[in-house]
Every structure is written in structure tokens, then in C-alpha cells.
Amino acid sequence: MFRSFTFRIGAAIFLLLLTLLICLRVFSYLRTVQSEQQNIRQIILAHEDEIEHGIERNGVRYATYLVDALTNEPDDRHLLLAMRSGDVVHGNLKSWPTELLTAMPGWYEQGVNFDYSLKPVDALLFLKKLKGGQSLIVGYDLVRLEQMKQALVSSLIRDVWLSVFSALCLTLFILYLISRHLEKVNDAYRHVMAGEIDFRVKAEVSRDEFAKLGRNFNEMMDWVSSLISTLKDSTNSIAHDLRTPLARIRLRLQQLGQQEGDMSEAQQAALLECIEDIDHLTDIFNGILRIAKAEDLSIARQFEPIDLSVMVHDLAEFYAAYLEGENQGIVLNTTEVAMIVLGERQLLSQAIANLISNASKFSPGQHDIEITLQPSPTKGMIEIVVADRGPGIPAEFREKVKERFYRLDQSRNTPGIGLGLNLADAVVRLHQGKLLLEDNAPGLKSIVLLPEYEGPRQVAG
Amino acid sequence: MRILVVEDDKSLGKYIVDGLKQAGHNPDLALDGLEGLGLATQESYDVLIVDRMLPKLDGLAVIQALRTSKKNTPALVLSSLGKVEERVEGLRAGGDDYLSKPFSFDELLARVEALSRRNIHEAEKVRLSVGDLEMNLITRDVTRSGQQIELQNREFRLLEYLMRRPGEVVTRTMLLEGVWDFHFDPQTNLIDAQMSKLRNKIDKGFEKPLIHTIRGAGYKIST
Numbered sequence: 001m002f003r004s005f006t007f008r009i010g011a012a013i014f015l016l017l018l019t020l021l022i023c024l025r026v027f028s029y030l031r032t033v034q035s036e037q038q039n040i041r042q043i044i045l046a047h048e049d050e051i052e053h054g055i056e057r058n059g060v061r062y063a064t065y066l067v068d069a070l071t072n073e074p075d076d077r078h079l080l081l082a083m084r085s086g087d088v089v090h091g092n093l094k095s096w097p098t099e100l101l102t103a104m105p106g107w108y109e110q111g112v113n114f115d116y117s118l119k120p121v122d123a124l125l126f127l128k129k130l131k132g133g134q135s136l137i138v139g140y141d142l143v144r145l146e147q148m149k150q151a152l153v154s155s156l157i158r159d160v161w162l163s164v165f166s167a168l169c170l171t172l173f174i175l176y177l178i179s180r181h182l183e184k185v186n187d188a189y190r191h192v193m194a195g196e197i198d199f200r201v202k203a204e205v206s207r208d209e210f211a212k213l214g215r216n217f218n219e220m221m222d223w224v225s226s227l228i229s230t231l232k233d234s235t236n237s238i239a240h241d242l243r244t245p246l247a248r249i250r251l252r253l254q255q256l257g258q259q260e261g262d263m264s265e266a267q268q269a270a271l272l273e274c275i276e277d278i279d280h281l282t283d284i285f286n287g288i289l290r291i292a293k294a295e296d297l298s299i300a301r302q303f304e305p306i307d308l309s310v311m312v313h314d315l316a317e318f319y320a321a322y323l324e325g326e327n328q329g330i331v332l333n334t335t336e337v338a339m340i341v342l343g344e345r346q347l348l349s350q351a352i353a354n355l356i357s358n359a360s361k362f363s364p365g366q367h368d369i370e371i372t373l374q375p376s377p378t379k380g381m382i383e384i385v386v387a388d389r390g391p392g393i394p395a396e397f398r399e400k401v402k403e404r405f406y407r408l409d410q411s412r413n414t415p416g417i418g419l420g421l422n423l424a425d426a427v428v429r430l431h432q433g434k435l436l437l438e439d440n441a442p443g444l445k446s447i448v449l450l451p452e453y454e455g456p457r458q459v460a461g
Numbered sequence: 462m463r464i465l466v467v468e469d470d471k472s473l474g475k476y477i478v479d480g481l482k483q484a485g486h487n488p489d490l491a492l493d494g495l496e497g498l499g500l501a502t503q504e505s506y507d508v509l510i511v512d513r514m515l516p517k518l519d520g521l522a523v524i525q526a527l528r529t530s531k532k533n534t535p536a537l538v539l540s541s542l543g544k545v546e547e548r549v550e551g552l553r554a555g556g557d558d559y560l561s562k563p564f565s566f567d568e569l570l571a572r573v574e575a576l577s578r579r580n581i582h583e584a585e586k587v588r589l590s591v592g593d594l595e596m597n598l599i600t601r602d603v604t605r606s607g608q609q610i611e612l613q614n615r616e617f618r619l620l621e622y623l624m625r626r627p628g629e630v631v632t633r634t635m636l637l638e639g640v641w642d643f644h645f646d647p648q649t650n651l652i653d654a655q656m657s658k659l660r661n662k663i664d665k666g667f668e669k670p671l672i673h674t675i676r677g678a679g680y681k682i683s684t
Contacts, residue, residue: 240514240541244470247563251476254566258483275565282563283646290645317615318641322654350645357647 014171021163040140048138064090080139181210195300287419294426308339312373327365334373339382340453343431351427354420355386355446363390381449389443398437462507464488467497480566494518507577509536521554528555535576567678571630589624592684623682632679
């Protein structure tokens with residue numbers, strides 16, 4: 001899930017949206033706080049200005065009067081004023097803050113004691129030396145600003161949650177839109193892979209990328225189907241055109257052989273060889289047709305539940321009688337439990353038969369062939385293992401031997417046409433499985449992995 | 462036996478007809494589907510051999526037309542494609558057996574003769590016997606001259622298949638299909654191995670063997 005594209009893009013959109021929304025909130029918080037601070041500074045500067053001008057115009061006495069008057073204002077208890085000339089301090093400060101006795105003029109932020117307050121209050125102060133030698137402090141307490149900050153922070157937290165929620169909603173909506181469109185095409189792929197080669201994506205009027213994707217899919221499938229049907233037609237007619245003359249030749253040769261007299265033994269033998277060659281040709285022909293069939297996905301529509309334990313048992317028994325004569329045995333490891341897969345019976349039997357046949361062909365006498373049917377370590381899969389003690393296949397050729405007509409140099413002298421593994425591989429792939437060739441140290445271990453059938457357990461035959 | 466061969470390849474048709482004549486049958490040849498259908502409805506044949514791909518009327522259509530007009534003459538379909546689904550199609554259309562080209566003549570002959578006796582096999586029998594060999598299909602007992610013979614499941618079915626066709630030639634592919642349901646050729650000599658095992662149990666120690674090998678064709682059980 002974490003590797004799915006929709007999840008990743010969803011997470012990215014979500015984080016981006018969230019960061020954006022939170023940045024906006026924080027920015028507006030900072031702006032509000034800053035403008036409030038600006039306000040306070042302006043109030044302070046205005047008062048300072050008024051007092052300074054008062055002194056210039058009307059003398060110190062007027063200024064003291066002004067300070068007293070301003071600090072006695074009953075409704076504004078936030079303003080802080082203090083003027084010191086010599087040792088005399090006017091204003092609403094309990095005492096001149098010791099830190100500011102020798103300080104340079106400028107802005108300060110610190111706790112001070114109002115004459116009416118019980119404990120120090122945080123305030124913003126402006127210290128000014130007046131021309132007459134007096135020091136002036138104009139300040140404003142920060143109580144209101146703190147309250148405002150707290151209110152803002154709690155609303156900020158609420159807003160963050162809101163942002164998370166809205167970003168989530170928005171992301172999910174976008175994802176829904178994307179995946180709905182993608183799922184349409186995905187669904188079409190699944191149908192086609194399940195053999196419905198004629199399945200198409202429903203046409204859309206819009207001209208967006210998704211509609212284009214669907215249209216391209218449809219066009220591609222039209223093309224593929226026409227290729228397949230052309231191929232099928234030509235294979236069928238080739239099959240027909242080749243098989244009838246082959247049948248003719250075979251019958252003709254057979255009748256020749258049955259004519260009494262006038263043929264030497266050598267001629268008879270040559271005739272038999274001709275017939276064998278035709279049978280060999282037919283084998284190749286049938287093999288190729290079988291593989292073509294195994295590669296035709298539409299066969300999947302005819303799949304039925306098959307009990308592999310019955311099938312493997314039958315095949316093992318069938319080969320055991322033959323191998324006895326070759327001084328070989330078959331060891332079958334299987335349980336009584338039914339192991340059901342969905343498949344085409346004939347193709348699957350042939351694939352497994354090919355593996356057993358290979359094992360017997362390539363392993364020297366007196367070594368048993370071991371066939372195991374068991375649940376695979378991979379969940380939901382069943383494995384059939386056919387193991388021999390022959391020369392095995394070098395690691396670098398294990399993929400190559402699955403190719404059509406490929407034969408290892410060392411096996412050129414054994415009978416066969418190089419289609420067995422190719423067919424087995426095609427059949428297993430048709431059944432959504434895997435054919436693995438591994439080292440049996442010594443020998444070869446062919447492993448067929450097939451998905452276990454989970455559906456209703458009604459097994460035919 | 463009267464046999465109708467419907468095959469558009471003149472030369473192949475002639476070979477089949479000649480072969481059937483040599484085997485003592487009485488074959489007719491039709492070169493297209495319409496002619497075949499005409500002959501099959503007018504005359505009474507024991508078996509039909511019908512090519513799958515025919516001019517004018519497809520082989521399966523010929524058989525279907527016959528079946529709808531309640532003509533149940535057994536039919537063997539000759540295919541040039543040899544695919545499993547085609548076989549199924551052929552059987553579904555009313556064909557009774559199926560053989561893909563190229564085939565050996567003995568195979569064709571064995572199947573045609575088996576088809577002509579098809580109705581006999583269908584009868585519900587409880588006991589089968591060939592000479593002193595007896596098989597009880599219900600208790601699954603097999604005895605020869607009163608001696609009990611132990612057979613494994615497949616051996617029993619193999620013997621049953623033979624005993625239901627006493628005196629008939631049964632080919633290896635017929636056995637593969639009929640006993641094991643393998644519609645592919647694993648390795649022909651595998652059947653021989655099965656048969657020699659069965660022979661060991663049935664014929665060993667008895668003066669007269671019952672199971673006979675027919676060279677180039679297959680096997681036969683008879684006294």
C-alpha cells in the first residue's frame with residue numbers, strides 16, 4: 001500500500017496542503033501580534049511626544065501636572081508614566097526601576113511595579129532623557145497583548161486541526177477522482193488477462209488524459225485482437241494444409257509396407273523410418289499447437305477446479321510402471337488433503353508429465369525420482385516439485401532451456417524435440433503460476449508454483 | 462460393415478476407402494458436406510467418418526443435421542487442427558469419437574470398429590468375461606480359472622476397458638484417452654509398461670495368454 005502511486009501522491013498532496021494551510025495561519029498570527037505591538041509603540045511614542053512638547057512649551061511643572069493627570073485617568077490602567085527630575089519621581093510607578101537608572105535611552109521590555117499593582121507586570125518601556133536633564137519612562141503593560149496571544153494560539157491549534165481535516169478531505173477527494181479513472185483501465189486489463197479479449201473501457205466524452213488512456217487502451221486491444229485472429233486463422237489454415245498431405249503420405253507409406261513380397265528388408269526398414277519421421281514431425285506440430293494453445297489467454301475461461309493430489313498421484317502411478325522397467329522408482333510425497341487449483345486438466349497434466357518425463361530421461365538408472373506436492377512457503381500457492389539425480393542444468397542455462405526448441409549440448413543425443421519445458425512453462429504461466437528450475441545438488445529440481453483455488457470446493461472428476 | 466467417408470481431399474479419401482475395403486468393409490466416399498449429408502440420410506451406414514473442414518457444408522454441421530433428424534449413426538470426426546477444444550466441440554456437436562490428422566490407418570480402423578460396436582458396450586453389465594477370465598463390476602473381483610487376481614485401481618480399469626471390447630483391436634491412444642483421460646501423448650511406451658504389468662497378473666502361469674499385442678496397432682483381449 002505504501003508503495004502504491006496513489007498513496008504516495010496522496011501523502012504528498014496532503015503534506016503540501018497541510019504545510020500551506022499551517023503556514024498561512026502562523027503568518028496571520030504573527031501579523032496580528034506584530035500590528036498590536038506596533039499599536040502599543042505608537043501609543044507610547046504619542047504620549048512621550050506630548051510630554052516632551054509640554055515641557056518645551058510650558059516648562060517642567062506643566063509636564064509633572066500632565067503626568068499626574070494622565071496616570072489618574074481611571075479607564076486606562078495600562079499606560080505607565082514616570083518622570084524623574086533629580087530624586088523626585090512622578091507618575092504611577094512604585095519606584096524607578098533600578099536597571100534603568102543608568103541605562104541608555106531606548107526600548108525595554110521588563111517587569112515593573114505599578115503603584116496599584118501587587119506584583120510586577122510585564123511592560124514595554126521607552127526611556128528618554130529630556131533636555132532639562134529629566135528622565136522619562138513611557139510604557140504600556142503587555143497584559144492585553146499576552147491575552148491576545150493566548151487566544152490566538154488556542155485558535156491557531158484549533159485551526160491546525162481544521163487544516164488537517166480539510167487537507168485530508170481534499171486529498172481523499174483528489175485520490176478518489178484519480179483512482180476511479182485508473183481503476184476503469186485497470187479493470188479492463190484484468191478482464192483481458194482473464195481471457196475476455198474483447199473487453200473494452202467504456203467510452204468517455206471528455207478529452208482529459210484519463211479518457212485518452214482509455215481510448216488508447218481500446219485501440220491497442222483492437223489491434224492486438226486483430227493480430228491474434230489473423231494469427232489464429234493462418235495457424236488453422238497452415239495446420240489444415242499440412243496435416244492432410246501428411247495423413248496422405250503416412251497412409252500411402254503404410255499401404256506400401258503392407259503389400260506382399262517384392263520388397264527387400266532394407267526397403268522395409270527405410271519405409272518404417274519414413275513413418276517414424278512423419279510421426280516425429282506430427283509430434284513437433286502438435287507440440288507447437290499445444291504451446292500456442294497454452295499461450296492463448298482465452299482458455300482461462302474454460303478453467304475448472306482440479307484436485308492436484310489426484311492428478312499427481314495418477315501421473316506418478318502411470319510413470320512408475322514404466323520406470324520399474326528402467327530400474328528407477330518414483331517416490332511420491334503428498335498428503336491426503338485435497339489441493340485445488342483452477343485450470344485446464346489436459347494442459348496441466350501434460351506440463352507435469354513433461355517434467356516427470358524429463359526427470360526420467362536425464363537421470364541415470366537406479367536413482368529414484370522424487371515428486372512432492374505441498375503448500376508452498378509462498379502464501380496462497382501450491383508447489384509440485386519434481387526432483388531427479390541427473391546431471392542437472394548449469395545455472396546460466398536455466399532460463400534458456402525454457403525457450404522453444406532450445407536443447408543443451410549434453411542432451412542432443414537423448415530423444416526429444418526441445419518443446420517439453422517450453423510447454424510446461426507456457427502452461428504454468430497460463431495458470432498464473434511459475435516454473436522454477438533449481439539445483440538439487442546433484443540433479444535438477446523443477447518446481448511448479450500454482451495459485452491455490454479459494455472458491456467453492458466442487459471438483460469435477 | 463457399411464461406412465461413409467466424407468473427405469474433400471480426393472487422394473486421402475481414396476486411401477481410406479481402399480484401406481477399409483482391404484479390411485473387409487464396404488465404404489462409400491463423399492467429397493463435400495452436402496453430398497455426405499445426402500448419402501448419410503438416404504442410405505443406412507454403420508459408421509460415418511467425417512472430415513472437420515469440408516466444402517459446402519462443415520463436417521460438424523453435417524453431424525448436427527443428422528442428429529436433429531434423429532439419425533444416430535456413430536460418427537468419427539477427422540480433424541486437421543488437433544486441439545483439445547476442437548475435440549470437445551466435435552463431441553458436443555454429436556460426434557462420437559475424434560481423431561486428428563495425420564493418423565495411422567490401424568488407429569482409424571480400430572476406432573471405427575469400436576464405434577460400430579458402441580451400442581453393445583453401453584449396456585449395463587455386471588459381469589464381463591473372456592474365456593476363463595471373469596470380472597465382477599460391482600464387487601470389483603477379478604478371477605481367472607477361479608483364482609483371485611489382485612488389481613490396482615488403474616489396472617482394473619485398463620482390464621475393464623479391454624474386456625468390454627473382446628476381440629477388438631484397442632490402440633494405445635484409445636487406452637490413454639479411455640483409461641487415463643490423457644488427451645496428449647506422454648510417451649507411447651508408457652502404455653506398454655502398464656500392459657506388461659497387467660499381463661504379468663493375468664497371463665503369467667497360464668497356458669493360453671488372453672492379452673495379445675497387435676503389431677503396429679495396439680492390443681486385443683481374446684481367447
